[in-house]
Amino acid sequence: MTKKLDELLLQARDLISAGKLNDADRILEPLKNDYPLSQDVARLWCSLAMRTDRAVDVPAYAAKIYAHVQSDFHKAHWAHVLGTAYFILLDLSAAHDHFVRALDHLLVLAKAGKIPPHREKKKTRRSGENIFVSGEAEQLLWTTCAQLAKLGIPAFPYAGTLLGLVRNGRLLDFDKDLDIAVWMESWDACCAALEQAGWVRPSTMRIDYANYRDYVHPELGVTLDVCGLQARGQQLVGGFSLPDYPPDYQRVSVFPRFDLVQRSTDYGPAWFPQQPETILTAFYGDWRTPNPHWDTVISARNLESFTLLVRCYAYHRLVQHWLVGDLAKAWCYAHQVALKDPDDAWALRSRQWLEWAMARLNQEIPVWPRNQQQRRVYTRMVADLFHEGHVNFLRAARALGTHLTVCVVSDERVVENKGKLPVMKQAERAAAVSACKYVDAVMTETPANVSAEFMQQHGFDIYTFACASEQERIDKYKLCETLPAQTIQELEYTPGISTSDLVTRILEGAGSKDVGTKKQ
CATH class of the missing domain: 3.30.460.40 (Beta Polymerase; domain 2)
Incomplete structure (x- = not known):
């Protein structure tokens, strides 16, 4: 009989996946009567009921299963089903109470060192590429x-x-x-x-x-x-x-x-x-x-306020991910609730025990951006033959704020300004700059003049540069003359090294073991 039951449940599951809900119902309704305390039957029947506007019939059935099962894991699952049904029925107080009950069972498991096995969520999209x-x-x-x-x-x-x-x-x-x-x-x-x-x-x-x-x-x-x-x-x-x-x-x-x-x-x-x-x-x-x-x-x-509706959404997803063993995702929801309501004891306790469980399993706790006040810095540079002077400048530029964007100017722009092509192509220079740890983003196409509109469009707060000569200073200030003075920051130029110096040293054979010996 168990084999027959398994076959019928598989058939019903396939029909639900195919959207043939009436056909699935014709299989599950008799099974519900024949196996009233079967979790497998109840799970599919409740899922079908909540898809076919019969959520009102779920709480009484799910409550019987909740009372029958013994383990905290299964009680957490059926408390979640109850919470979900009441959520759909818009009895948010009951939904909240059952989600809390589910969290309570999951916390009991966590304190005992037990974690639900991780189960990947089934993909509903076509197979293949994203x-x-x-x-x-x-x-x-x-x-x-x-x-x-x-x-x-x-x-x-x-x-x-x-x-x-x-x-x-x-x-x-x-x-x-x-x-x-x-x-x-x-x-x-x-x-x-x-x-x-x-x-x-x-x-x-x-x-x-x-x-x-x-x-x-x-x-x-x-x-x-x-x-x-x-x-x-x-x-x-x-x-x-x-x-x-x-x-x-x-x-x-x-x-x-x-x-x-x-x-x-x-x-x-x-x-x-x-x-x-x-x-x-x-x-x-x-x-x-x-x-x-x-x-x-x-x-x-x-959000105008963190209402009971939003809290129920958060609890629903927190429990849902915890039940399938996705501790990192569950932690994220507990953390999000705590950010909205630092006094939510259930969120705080859940986050604490999830962190303990992840540490025990050597899983990394997700990094949640602090959403601190941003101070975004923008600069333009050639960065040819990337060298120590460039690194010093970028380090100082990044220290002006929380984010640094660098425009690596085009080969054509270099020719216009310096009368000669750079040694490295723009793509090569951009790759070198993007690899620098002080740089958060690289751009390759921006206007020559830095306007207030451009800064506002990209959310930049500071425009910075360094000058090797007085003429270069005049030229660079002219390119940003429409910016408010407080958004412009000139940095110190590193003396003693430049791309031109490197080119000269290369041409003179710097780095060879016998600098003074000419090739025959």
Whole structure:
């Protein structure tokens, strides 16, 4: 009979994965009656129920299984199922209580030195290359935005999608979904157009927010998150809105007002924020420092308050990752809650015991950027035959702030300024500079004149340089004459070494054992 049960469960699991939920239900409903305390049956049945708008039937069944199982691991799992069901039903107090109960069981395991076995999450996308790396996801983004723009719907890149496009010039390699936003006046039209274009609403963990909706692309398996924004005084607000519920059931994110402009794409004109840095700073603070562990729902710096709704999202994901043995990811969620609410005892205790468990397993604790006040430094240099003087300059430049960006100027620009080509090509010089530990980023295409607009566009606070002569000083100050004086910092030039000196020494045979002996 066990073999028959296993075969039926496998069949039901495959049907659920294929989206044939009614067929799966016809298998699982009798099994639920025949094996009322089977965890395997209950796990699949509860998963199906929460996908088919029957979450209301889950708590009573899951509570029986919770009472029946003995181990803290299984009790944590079923407490999480209960919390998830109540979350979908929008009984957030009950959801919170069950998530806390799950954490309590996991803490008991951690104190006993027991860790759930690590299980990789099954991939739902196509096998093969990462479509965020390959460019397929970005193509889908612009195709979608251009189609909406053609219909008069001003949808634009948002959140993590906007972050990748602005910071990296492409979507984030580690991203998992596409994010777009639209004004609430166009909300209904936008959702209708997406569904007309073939985007499908998923059935898992579905809460009908008034200003947030997610879709899945049926072919690529990419999730599209759609966020609605509306004006509130001098601000814009978004997030998750449940109009008929109290404040603790809302997730309100606040932005300064910004404008949209159209930009050309290969798929037609699409809308884009005119001041993307405004949105990114509101969301992330220091958005230029990568943080692959960031969760916008929980971590966003522009949350009006850390409500019970947001806390339930955080607890749900914390427990979820802990149960599958992903301690680093679980730690990140405990840490994010502690950053939002330093008095959250469950988050603090979870973080402490997760750190203890990771240390015992020789696992590294994730590095979480401190989001300190950034002071970004910019400079331009040739860096030909990279030498000690360059290192001294870059060390001093980096000491002016928290981040150093270096523009390695083009070969053509060197010819214009010095009347001769550098010894090393621009790509070679850029590679040498980027390898220097004092340099955080290298650019190869920037304007010759350093304007306030350029500095603001890239978030630079200081422009710095060093001068070997008075004429060079005059020329360099002329290139940045429109900058406020407080943003310009001249550094000391290292005497006694220069690229020209190195070239001379090379031509004279410096480094040979017999400097005075000529070749025959």
